[in-house]
Amino acid sequence: MTQKTITVLPGDGIGPEVTTAAIEVLERIAQKFHHKFSFQEGYIGGSAIDAKGEPLPEETKEMSAKSDGILLGAVGGPDWDHLPGAKRPEKGLLEIRKSLDLYANLRPVKAYSSLVGASPLKREKVEEVDFLIVRELTGGLYFGEPRKREEVNGEEQAVDTLVYKKSEIRRIVKRAFEAAQLRKGKVVSVDKANVLESSRLWRETVDECKTDYSNVELDHMLVDNAAMQLISQPDAFDVIVTENMFGDILSDEASMLTGSLGLLPSASLGATGVGLYEPVHGSAPDIAGKNLANPLAAIASSAMMLKYGFQLEKEAARVEEAIEKVLGDGYRTADIAQDSTGVVTTTEMTEAVIKALE
Numbered sequence: 101m102t103q104k105t106i107t108v109l110p111g112d113g114i115g116p117e118v119t120t121a122a123i124e125v126l127e128r129i130a131q132k133f134h135h136k137f138s139f140q141e142g143y144i145g146g147s148a149i150d151a152k153g154e155p156l157p158e159e160t161k162e163m164s165a166k167s168d169g170i171l172l173g174a175v176g177g178p179d180w181d182h183l184p185g186a187k188r189p190e191k192g193l194l195e196i197r198k199s200l201d202l203y204a205n206l207r208p209v210k211a212y213s214s215l216v217g218a219s220p221l222k223r224e225k226v227e228e229v230d231f232l233i234v235r236e237l238t239g240g241l242y243f244g245e246p247r248k249r250e251e252v253n254g255e256e257q258a259v260d261t262l263v264y265k266k267s268e269i270r271r272i273v274k275r276a277f278e279a280a281q282l283r284k285g286k287v288v289s290v291d292k293a294n295v296l297e298s299s300r301l302w303r304e305t306v307d308e309c310k311t312d313y314s315n316v317e318l319d320h321m322l323v324d325n326a327a328m329q330l331i332s333q334p335d336a337f338d339v340i341v342t343e344n345m346f347g348d349i350l351s352d353e354a355s356m357l358t359g360s361l362g363l364l365p366s367a368s369l370g371a372t373g374v375g376l377y378e379p380v381h382g383s384a385p386d387i388a389g390k391n392l393a394n395p396l397a398a399i400a401s402s403a404m405m406l407k408y409g410f411q412l413e414k415e416a417a418r419v420e421e422a423i424e425k426v427l428g429d430g431y432r433t434a435d436i437a438q439d440s441t442g443v444v445t446t447t448e449m450t451e452a453v454i455k456a457l458e
């Protein structure tokens with residue numbers, strides 16, 4: 101029997117709807133496999149600003165750090181769009197990632213065979229899609245200083261800073277090589293080394309790390325080309341490693357190879373300690389509160405928690421199989437439906453997954 105305390109940070113928009121789905125799945129797994137999972141809820145994002153005056157209250161930080169895994173929904177939305185950058189909901193998410201040193205964001209992109217028709221691309225392009233984006237999560241433009249507004253020669257300007265230390269590059273790149281050794285043994289490192297100094301350091305560091313992984317094949321690719329190749333040859337990728345912002349953009353793009361952003365899970369891991377598991381998508385204000393959201397990205401994120409956080413591989417596989425089964429049986433939330441007939445709600449999809457766990 102495994103006993104774990106899970107911090108749930110539902111956040112904003114569809115966050116609470118999809119985390120509820122993931123909790124129900126985890127509860128059923130605990131029951132079936134005789135584990136004990138206890139859940140404690142905390143505030144993050146816009147709802148934390150409303151309740152506590154800040155996007156990441158100290159109590160959320162503390163309970164998260166002390167728990168065995170963090171399940172997060174999403175943050176942000178139009179209610180808080182007027183706030184300045186440092187006070188916005190997204191700041192809470194960036195801060196929790198940084199404070200727990202969750203530098204390795206794993207974003208698997210795998211086509212479900214029953215869903216190949218949901219991708220805008222041709223069947224033969226997407227049916228073999230199965231790659232992992234390893235996104236650096238605690239450096240780069242998101243965190244560099246200075247970050248400011250200033251007036252120069254009577255004109256307002258804004259500054260963001262893209263900075264990477266070699267050690268930050270090395271640790272994420274090693275993770276990517278290690279992941280590739282357990283997969284098809286191919287790494288593509290994505291950068292913009294024809295323009296950016298940080299990318300030139302990135303590329304050099306990748307080449308240095310490569311010497312420890314002689315069994316892994318390595319290619320470098322410029323990010324604009326990578327964005328194109330993801331569409332033209334998505335089945336050629338195995339592991340993609342890249343810096344923070346490129347990884348953010350490429351993963352939303354990659355989601356459409358599977359059919360929807362509502363399908364992609366992620367795990368954010370540090371060297372040790374607690375991991376954070378969240379769907380790749382955001383708070384989707386356009387569909388929030390309507391029971392329309394696809395809960396599968398959040399449910400698949402809970403499977404990543406079972407696998408990477410708790411080493412419960414069998415249980416994680418059971419959740420993944422249940423997702424495949426419901427999709428195979430034709431359950432479709434609106435985002436992956438071909439037409440409006442037989443579309444299911446968030447709660448109906450969740451019930452179907454729980455039934456498929458049996």
Ligand SMILES: NC(=O)c1ccc[n+]([C@@H]2O[C@H](COP(=O)([O-])OP(=O)(O)OC[C@H]3O[C@@H](n4cnc5c(N)ncnc54)[C@H](O)[C@@H]3O)[C@@H](O)[C@H]2O)c1
Nearest residue numbers: 174175176177361362381382383384385386387393394435
């Ligand atoms: N990790 C996060 O918390 C996170 C990630 C991305 C965006 N955001 C925030 O979310 C807010 C909205 O951002 P956005 O609209 O650019 O991106 P978004 O990911 O919230 O939504 C983009 C589109 O995808 C759809 N979508 C997203 N998730 C879905 C799901 N599970 N099921 C069905 N459809 C889904 C939405 O309806 C929308 O049309 C912003 O405040 C943004 O900062 C948060």
Ligand SMILES: CC(C)[C@H](C(=O)O)[C@@H](O)C(=O)O
Nearest residue numbers: 175176190193194348380382
């Ligand atoms: C909300 C935002 C800060 C976040 C990011 O850019 O990391 C999101 O887009 C994501 O992909 O998790």
Ligand SMILES: [Mg+2]
Nearest residue numbers: 348349352380
């Ligand atoms: Mg994103």
